[in-house]
Amino acid sequence: MSSPAPPAAWSPKPDAQIRPMHTADLAAYKGLRDAMLARHPEAFTSDYETELLRDADSYRSRLSGGNGGHCLFTLLAWVGPELVGAISCEHEARLKVRHVAHIVGMMVRDDLHGQGLGHQLLSRSLTLLRGEAVLELVTLSVTSSNTAAIKLYERCGFQRHGRLPGAIRLADGRILDKDLMSLRLHS
Ligand SMILES: CC(C)(COP(=O)(O)OP(=O)(O)OC[C@H]1O[C@@H](n2cnc3c(N)ncnc32)[C@H](O)[C@@H]1OP(=O)(O)O)[C@@H](O)C(=O)NCCC(=O)NCCS
Numbered sequence: 001m002s003s004p005a006p007p008a009a010w011s012p013k014p015d016a017q018i019r020p021m022h023t024a025d026l027a028a029y030k031g032l033r034d035a036m037l038a039r040h041p042e043a044f045t046s047d048y049e050t051e052l053l054r055d056a057d058s059y060r061s062r063l064s065g066g067n068g069g070h071c072l073f074t075l076l077a078w079v080g081p082e083l084v085g086a087i088s089c090e091h092e093a094r095l096k097v098r099h100v101a102h103i104v105g106m107m108v109r110d111d112l113h114g115q116g117l118g119h120q121l122l123s124r125s126l127t128l129l130r131g132e133a134v135l136e137l138v139t140l141s142v143t144s145s146n147t148a149a150i151k152l153y154e155r156c157g158f159q160r161h162g163r164l165p166g167a168i169r170l171a172d173g174r175i176l177d178k179d180l181m182s183l184r185l186h187s
Pocket of ligand 1: 107114116118148155
């Protein structure tokens with residue numbers, strides 16, 4: 001008996017490898033980041049035109065320990081030789097806020113959306129953050145209309161604690177709100 005055909009939206013989960021970013025990955029990281037900034041101006045605070053002018057080496061700040069220790073890590077998702085996703089976690093060294101980490105630069109290549117890669121990147125990051133004794137809280141901000149990202153963050157336990165009206169102004173004149181979300185790492 002033949003097996004039933006998969007539904008139209010079905011696609012196999014990509015067999016992704018997730019690992020920390022190294023110096024040799026910086027050019028690929030810039031390539032993915034620039035493409036995502038160009039395609040999703042509403043999702044990011046950085047703008048494509050400015051970031052395009054940065055060289056790949058400037059993203060050393062996103063390696064573990066980069067930017068004077070502010071960057072905890074950047075995780076990359078690879079499918080074969082192709083970089084398809086990234087997420088970065090940062091924190092400040094100042095004593096009163098060193099228990100707070102921030103998630104930034106979350107992205108998955110468009111053709112692989114909805115297949116669980118974002119969830120894998122975020123889950124792996126939260127596992128790493130839970131292993132850092134000093135950390136207690138993780139925050140992020142997300143454009144209020146970004147349903148896919150908000151759904152993902154909520155599934156991983158983040159809750160909205162506020163909204164910043166008019167947080168970003170796009171080149172086309174749109175003004176968008178950002179939701180501020182947080183997660184207690186050990187509750
Ligand atoms: C947000 C993003 C990283 C999610 O990555 P992803 O690999 O698609 O995430 P997942 O496959 O793990 O899916 C997360 C959830 O969103 C849903 N989803 C995915 N794409 C969606 C879409 N276009 N519309 C609505 N929901 C969507 C998934 O079904 C899933 O929901 P579930 O947990 O109920 O199954 C990705 O969409 C992306 O890179 N978007 C552009 C950049 C961006 O918005 N970055 C976030 C900045 S804060």
